Amino acid sequence: MNADGLDFEVLHAVRLRGVVGLEPLLAMTGATPEALDAAVATLTEQGAIFERQGRRVSGFALTADGRGLHAEQLTAWSARQPIAELARVYDAFLNHNSALKSLCSRWQRVADDEAAKWQAIEDLGDLHEDAGVVFVRAGDLVARFGRYAARLGAALQLVRDGDELYFTSPLVDSYHTVWFEAHEDFLLALGRDRATEGSF
Amino acid sequence: MPPAAQNATDVLGLDEADADDVSLLGGKGASLVRMRSLGLPVPPGLVITTPVCGEYLSTGHLPEPVWDAVIEQLGRIEGELGRRLGDAERPLLLSVRSGAPVSMPGMMDTILDIGICDATLPAIAASAGAAFAWETYSRLVRMFGTTVADVPGPAFEVARLEAHADDTQSVAQAYLAAFRTHTGREFPSRPVDQLKEAVEAVFRSWRSPRAERYRTYAGISAELGTAVVIQAMVFGNLDDRSGTGVAFTRDPATGAPGLYGDFLLKAQGEDVVAGEVDPSDLDTFRRQVPAAYDGLLAAVPVLERAYSDMCDIEFTVEQGRFWLLQARRGQRTAHAAVRIALDLVDENLVDLDEAVRRIPPSSLVRIRDAVLDPNAPRTLLGRGLNASPGAATGRVALSAARAEELAEEGHPVILVRPYTSPDDIAGFIAARGIVTAHGGRTSHAAVVARGMDRPAVCGVDGLEFTEGRCTFPGGEIQEGDEIAIDGSTGEIFAGRLPLVAPRDDPRVLALLARCDSSRRIPVLAMGELPSWADAQLSAAGTARCSSPASVEDALDDPDVVRILLDLGDADDPRGLLKHVGATGELEVDLLLLVDDCWPTSVRSLPALPWSGVVAGPQGDWTARLLAAVIEPGGRP
Numbered sequence: 110m111n112a113d114g115l116d117f118e119v120l121h122a123v124r125l126r127g128v129v130g131l132e133p134l135l136a137m138t139g140a141t142p143e144a145l146d147a148a149v150a151t152l153t154e155q156g157a158i159f160e161r162q163g164r165r166v167s168g169f170a171l172t173a174d175g176r177g178l179h180a181e182q183l184t185a186w187s188a189r190q191p192i193a194e195l196a197r198v199y200d201a202f203l204n205h206n207s208a209l210k211s212l213c214s215r216w217q218r219v220a221d222d223e224a225a226k227w228q229a230i231e232d233l234g235d236l237h238e239d240a241g242v243v244f245v246r247a248g249d250l251v252a253r254f255g256r257y258a259a260r261l262g263a264a265l266q267l268v269r270d271g272d273e274l275y276f277t278s279p280l281v282d283s284y285h286t287v288w289f290e291a292h293e294d295f296l297l298a299l300g301r302d303r304a305t306e307g308s309f
Numbered sequence: 310m311p312p313a314a315q316n317a318t319d320v321l322g323l324d325e326a327d328a329d330d331v332s333l334l335g336g337k338g339a340s341l342v343r344m345r346s347l348g349l350p351v352p353p354g355l356v357i358t359t360p361v362c363g364e365y366l367s368t369g370h371l372p373e374p375v376w377d378a379v380i381e382q383l384g385r386i387e388g389e390l391g392r393r394l395g396d397a398e399r400p401l402l403l404s405v406r407s408g409a410p411v412s413m414p415g416m417m418d419t420i421l422d423i424g425i426c427d428a429t430l431p432a433i434a435a436s437a438g439a440a441f442a443w444e445t446y447s448r449l450v451r452m453f454g455t456t457v458a459d460v461p462g463p464a465f466e467v468a469r470l471e472a473h474a475d476d477t478q479s480v481a482q483a484y485l486a487a488f489r490t491h492t493g494r495e496f497p498s499r500p501v502d503q504l505k506e507a508v509e510a511v512f513r514s515w516r517s518p519r520a521e522r523y524r525t526y527a528g529i530s531a532e533l534g535t536a537v538v539i540q541a542m543v544f545g546n547l548d549d550r551s552g553t554g555v556a557f558t559r560d561p562a563t564g565a566p567g568l569y570g571d572f573l574l575k576a577q578g579e580d581v582v583a584g585e586v587d588p589s590d591l592d593t594f595r596r597q598v599p600a601a602y603d604g605l606l607a608a609v610p611v612l613e614r615a616y617s618d619m620c621d622i623e624f625t626v627e628q629g630r631f632w633l634l635q636a637r638r639g640q641r642t643a644h645a646a647v648r649i650a651l652d653l654v655d656e657n658l659v660d661l662d663e664a665v666r667r668i669p670p671s672s673l674v675r676i677r678d679a680v681l682d683p684n685a686p687r688t689l690l691g692r693g694l695n696a697s698p699g700a701a702t703g704r705v706a707l708s709a710a711r712a713e714e715l716a717e718e719g720h721p722v723i724l725v726r727p728y729t730s731p732d733d734i735a736g737f738i739a740a741r742g743i744v745t746a747h748g749g750r751t752s753h754a755a756v757v758a759r760g761m762d763r764p765a766v767c768g769v770d771g772l773e774f775t776e777g778r779c780t781f782p783g784g785e786i787q788e789g790d791e792i793a794i795d796g797s798t799g800e801i802f803a804g805r806l807p808l809v810a811p812r813d814d815p816r817v818l819a820l821l822a823r824c825d826s827s828r829r830i831p832v833l834a835m836g837e838l839p840s841w842a843d844a845q846l847s848a849a850g851t852a853r854c855s856s857p858a859s860v861e862d863a864l865d866d867p868d869v870v871r872i873l874l875d876l877g878d879a880d881d882p883r884g885l886l887k888h889v890g891a892t893g894e895l896e897v898d899l900l901l902l903v904d905d906c907w908p909t910s911v912r913s914l915p916a917l918p919w920s921g922v923v924a925g926p927q928g929d930w931t932a933r934l935l936a937a938v939i940e941p942g943g944r945p
Contacts, residue, residue, distance in 0.1 A: 127709055127732030163713060166735045201470050210751040217759045218561075218640045225640070227523060228414035235462065242466040279734055279757040289753050290731045309728045309748030 115140055117182050118253065119148045123158055123169050124179045125290055125297070130168040133282060137290075139256055187298060191250050198247045199295045205240045206292065206308060212236065213277045213285045230268055233276070233284065237265050244291075251298065257291040320378035322355050322385060323540075333358045335536030337408030340636065347611050349633050350604060353389045354540030355382040357508060359410065362534030365512040376505065379539070386541050394500040400429035402542040403500075405507040407514065409535040415523035416535060417456045417514035420507045422449045422542060424500040437546050441577075443477035450484040450496055453503065457510035460491040504539070511537045543627040543634075546577050550598050550629040553577055556591060558609045559619045561641045562695045563797045564648025568609065570622075572597075577625075604631030612636050617658040618667075619649050643669070644678070644698040644797060651820070665823050679808040681795055688803040690792065691781035693744070693769035695799040696755035701742030701764045702793035702805045705786055707779060709736025715789070716740070723792055725772075725779050729754035737761060742794045744801060746772035764796030810930075821930065824937035832922050832932045 115138065122137040123129055129137075134145055149169065152158045157175035161167060171179065212232055219225035241258050248255020264284040267275040277285040296302060303309055318333060326334055328343035338356040345351050357379065365371055383401075387393045392401035402424040407416045425433065425446045434442035454460035464487050472483035488496045497503045514520060515535045524531060545553035556570030572594035595602040605624060612620045621639035625632045641649060650664035659667070681687075681700045703721030706712035709732065715722045716739035724740040726733060728747040737743060737757055743765040745754045750767070758765035771782040778787045784803055786792060793806035922932045 125731055126734075128735045163717070163735070163739075165738050166713070198470070201466070204469075207751075210753070210756065213756045214751040214759075215640075217756065218642065222640070224412040224414055224523075224527070227526065231414060231519060239462045239466050242463045242470070246470065277756055277760045279737065279760045283760075285753075285756055285760070286731075289757075293731050303728055303730070304747065307747075309745070309752040309754065 115144055115148045116151055117186060119145065120152055120157060120171075120175065120179050120182065121186075121253075121294075121297075123152075123171055123175070124183075125293055126168075128161065128163070128166050128168040128170045134169070136260055136282065137256070183297060187300065190298065192299060195247065195250050195254075195295075196299055198243060198250065199299060201243045202240070202247070202292070202295060203308070205236060205243070208236060209240075209285075209288055216276050226273075230276075233265060233268065237261060237284075247295075254291070254294070257287060257294075260287045261291075316374050316378065318358055319361050319372075319375050320355060320357055320382060322382050323351065323353060326356060332410045332533070333360075333536070335359060335408030335410055335538070336412065337406055338536045338538045341538065341540070343615060344612075344633060344636060347615060349608055349611060349636075350631055351633050352541045352543050353386045354538060355379065355386070356408075357537040357539070359534040359536045362512045362515055362536070363532075365509065366516065366534075371505070371509060379504075379508075380501075383539075390541055392541070394424055394504075395426070395428055396432070397428055398432055400424055400432050401500075402429075403504060404538075404540050404542050405504065405511060406538045406540070407511045407535045408538050409515075410533050411529060413520065413523060413527075413529065413535070415517060415520035417511050417517070420449070420452050420456060420510075422446075423503045423507055424542075425449050426498045426500060426503070428498075429500075437544060440477045441546060443481045445577075447477065447481040447484050449503075450481065450488055453496070453507065454484070454488045454491070456514070457506050458488065458492050460488060464491055508537050508539070511535060543625045543630075543632045544577070545573075545625040545627060546575050547628055549575060550601075551575055551625075551627050552594070552598065553625045554591070554594060554623075556605060556622045556624065557619065557639045557641075558613050558622070559639075559645070559649055559652075561619075561621070561639055561645055562698055564619075564641065564645035564652065566652065568606065574598075598626050598629060600629060601626040601631040604633075608633055608636075613658070617653065619645075619653075642698055647817075647820075651817070661819060661823065665820060668820075679810055681793055681802070682807040682809045685806050687793075687806060688783065690783040690786070690801045690803050691769045691772060692801070693766040693772075693799050694749055694755075695795075695797055696748075696750050696752070696767040697743070697758035697763060697765035698797040699742070699762070699764035700793070700795050700797070700808060701740075702791065702808060703741045704789050704791055705779065706736065706740065707774065707777070707788045709733045709739075711788060712736035712739040723794060725786075725792075726754075727772075727774055728752070729757060737763060742796065743767075744769060744772070744792075744794060746774070758796075764794055766794050766796055766799050766801055769801065821933055824933055828933070828937040830922060830936050832929060832936050 118138045118140070119134060122134055125137075126133065131142075131145065131149075134140075134149075135142065138145065138148075140148065149158070152175070153160070155178070156172055157178050158169045159172055161170050212229060216226070216229045216233075219229060240261075244254060244258035244261070248258065260282060261284055264275045264282060264287055268284065274281055275283045277283055279286055292308070296306075321334070323342050323345045326338070326342045328334075328339050328346050331339045334342060334356050335358075338358075341351055341354065342356070357375065361371070361375055364375075383394060387401055390401065392399045394401045394403070402422050405420045405423055407418060409416065422445050425442075430442050430446060433445065451465045454465065455462050465484055468483040468487040469480055472479045485496050497506060512535065516531075521531070523529070545551045552572055552574040553576050554570055554572035556568055558568065559566050560569045568591055570591050572589050572591055574589070574597055589597075591602070591605075594605075605622070608622065609620075612622065616636075616638055619639045619641065620636050622633060623635040625634055646668050650659070650668050653659045654661050654664045678699050681702070701721070701723060703723045704715050705725050706715050706722050707725055709724070712722045712724045713735055722740045723742045723744060724733070724736045725744040726736075726746070728745050729737075729743075729752070734757065738761070740763065743754060743758045743763055745752070745765070745767045746769050748754050748767045752767055754767050755765060769781070771780075773780045778785055780786070781801065786803070791803075791805040793802045793804065794800070795802075922936045
């Protein structure tokens with residue numbers, strides 16, 4: 110991806126996450142560390158992003174100007190994408206969305222029931238396999254969406270390996286965190302909002 | 310495998326079996342038999358018992374006498390309901406379920422709506438609508454295809470993407486085509502053929518790789534076998550006196566007594582699970598179909614006595630008639646687990662030792678949570694769903710950025726938003742509690758709030774937003790004003806309400822005393838902690854290790870003295886360290902600092918031998934509970 114393309118991807122990633130560090134940015138953009146550093150430097154110079162060190166949360170965030178810049182660039186970017194086809198794939202994504210949220214809630218409730226937890230992890234695997242088809246299709250249309258499948262798969266593998274935080278914890282790139290982000294990305298790309306759609 | 314039992318017990322109607330014979334009937338079968346025997350309205354059905362599993366797996370065939378007995382039992386079911394398999398006017402649909410003697414995930418679980426085929430489709434469409442008929446047919450083909458005929462799930466996903474998603478008939482036809490392509494044959498059009506294949510698939514799934522993986526993991530014998538439960542399906546979507554729902558016999562979030570649940574009029578179970586339409590609550594159910602509600606109410610004490618526990622009930626109402634589909638011990642939050650266990654002791658359903666045994670370790674610490682002072686006067690601003698338990702009070706922030714600003718200034722914050730987006734997470738972290746106008750208990754806001762142990766009230770009807778303020782049904786609140794929320798009840802109050810430790814409930818004190826006598830690591834009062842502890846605190850994270858040398862070295866060294874220090878809800882851990890109590894004698898090598906997120910991340914604590922737990926300034930309950938649940942040699 111050329112520098113301009115990466116600059117937008119990074120700006121978009123910051124928009125998606127609010128506050129985001131270098132490591133998740135690498136995963137979200139698929140860039141090399143050097144290219145990412147260059148993009149971050151460019152955007153910082155432009156006054157679009159800044160680095161914040163909060164007591165609890167640190168990373169890059171949008172400035173007020175950055176928000177406006179992102180909105181402009183998003184419109185221009187969308188105009189160059191196969192939006193109608195992406196919308197059809199998004200409908201297929203939505204088929205799995207309620208199931209994923211219910212499964213996350215179920216996981217949070219069965220914290221001490223080993224058999225139920227085991228089943229929930231298996232169910233997550235099944236959902237991931239089916240939803241994988243959707244992300245592959247989406248990735249064929251817009252490269253960035255293809256990366257979600259790998260990130261979701263990585264979270265699932267960590268859960269299977271015993272790191273239970275990676276099912277739903279908001280403090281890491283858990284399955285729920287990445288799915289939530291993917292949904293938001295679809296909405297931004299398609300110019301839709303949660304309120305109209307009723308998907309909270 | 311055990312030798313095949315006499316034919317008489319190979320196939321049993323739900324009314325013929327002995328509910329205590331779990332090894333014969335499997336867990337699911339035994340539970341249905343028990344409910345029938347208690348006089349509860351369970352749809353008629355039969356069980357093909359566990360010895361037949363072994364017979365099938367060793368020969369590859371269902372014995373003829375077994376299948377004949379199944380057909381005979383089906384005749385009785387048809388008689389009871391006035392519906393027949395394959396009938397063009399009043400078709401009988403069946404569910405087929407696995408059920409091993411012990412909880413065994415990994416097997417094929419359920420196939421619903423066996424009996425839909427070209428012959429019966431028109432009758433189903435006539436009574437429940439064409440869209441429902443085609444959707445249900447699709448669901449059967451997909452479920453059957455993936456679980457019985459080993460068609461890969463993605464094949465159906467692709468078929469759906471290619472069909473016109475809005476045209477339910479075209480989706481069904483696409484699924485049928487996918488089935489044909491992947492199996493080389495047509496989807497079975499005779500209900501008895503569908504049934505037989507489903508039964509055989511259940512038995513085969515006993516040996517599925519997934520089931521074998523679970524058996525290895527859980528140490529379960531491969532000899533047990535599974536039973537198959539075949540049951541009539543009832544229709545909740547036929548008319549305005551039909552519907553489907555789920556009920557808990559006590560509130561699964563708080564443990565408060567009283568029926569709690571969801572009901573969807575004119576819908577089947579899958580519609581509720583899909584979560585596409587907001588279900589109504591049970592009060593609405595009571596008004597819509599009062600006679601059926603009475604049936605549910607009557608079932609509650611019967612089930613709680615039978616299980617001596619809170620239960621979750623799945624039910625369907627068909628044309629005014631209440632049917633109970635499934636009942637089991639209900640899942641519940643940590644808060645609820647504590648309350649229900651103690652209430653059951655009061656009601657003489659269990660004794661205190663059993664009650665303590667039932668409360669999972671990660672739930673025990675919930676008894677330390679502060680609550681809104683019940684004696685403080687309060688003004689109700691609004692109500693929503695109790696999405697994440699606990700109480701909080703603070704200044705209103707209407708954006709994540711404002712929440713962080715207020716928190717940096719040292720104020721407790723409540724984040725109030727229409728709904729949640731990923732870029733709100735920093736606001737969640739800064740806030741003590743969350744309120745959203747939209748979304749329910751499975752919303753992202755709820756999942757995130759629970760994942761961080763933040764109280765949350767979601768789906769507040771009538772909450773609106775304008776620049777710089779939000780309006781509740783009970784009043785207008787400017788950004789920066791104080792409110793208090795109770796995530797366990799869903800209430801929101803104006804102004805700051807004091808948070809107090811739970812009252813000295815004698816039952817809770819009895820529980821703590823039990824913990825004190827069973828713990829195996831000491832609760833310590835510590836003097837000044839070493840200066841390196843202060844210097845190495847990190848800014849984020851849930852359980853932070855601090856040590857003078859490298860943490861990795863300390864973790865590996867068996868002679869290192871390790872203690873856990875409860876930070877409670879402290880915003881400023883550095884300041885807190887100055888408050889830790891009286892003098893002690895221990896030379897500490899490694900500290901694990903446990904902050905307010907730890908109940909959800911308790912399993913991420915390293916498995917180490919712990920030397921003690923230090924009580925924090927908010928009191929010693931957490932320390933006493935932690936000391937009781939942590940094994941001296943490893944994680945809880």
